[in-house]
Amino acid sequence: QTKDAVLIADRHAVQDVKKVVEKIKADGRHEHHMHREVYRPWGKYDSIDAGERYQVKRITVKPGEGLSVQMHHHRAEHWVVVAGTARVTINGEVKLLGENES
Numbered sequence: 001q002t003k004d005a006v007l008i009a010d011r012h013a014v015q016d017v018k019k020v021v022e023k024i025k026a027d028g029r030h031e032h033h034m035h036r037e038v039y040r041p042w043g044k045y046d047s048i049d050a051g052e053r054y055q056v057k058r059i060t061v062k063p064g065e066g067l068s069v070q071m072h073h074h075r076a077e078h079w080v081v082v083a084g085t086a087r088v089t090i091n092g093e094v095k096l097l098g099e100n101e102s
Helices: 014-026
Strands: 037-040 043-050 055-061 086-090 093-097
Touching: none
Parallel strands: none
Antiparallel strands: 037 043, 043 055, 086 093
8 A cells, every 4th residue: 555556456466467557558547657756866756636737746845955045937936835844946935934935
């Protein structure tokens, strides 16, 4: 079991999961090679939900680590500090944000 999948099968049929993966591939889905939780040197992110015009991620940054400066012309971003503090740069200005700040 992972955050994005649960296998329930008769113990004698667990090898049939290969058939399920092939069906997922044939349907053009991405679950066979992309996982919800992705680990990076700076921490990890969990892709909670996504749609045509949005994506929701929970990003966990290790203490003392940071992400590279991001700029996206094709989408808006809204970040909220859920726990701890974050030093962010917005339009060249550095700010310190605390819990529930964005």
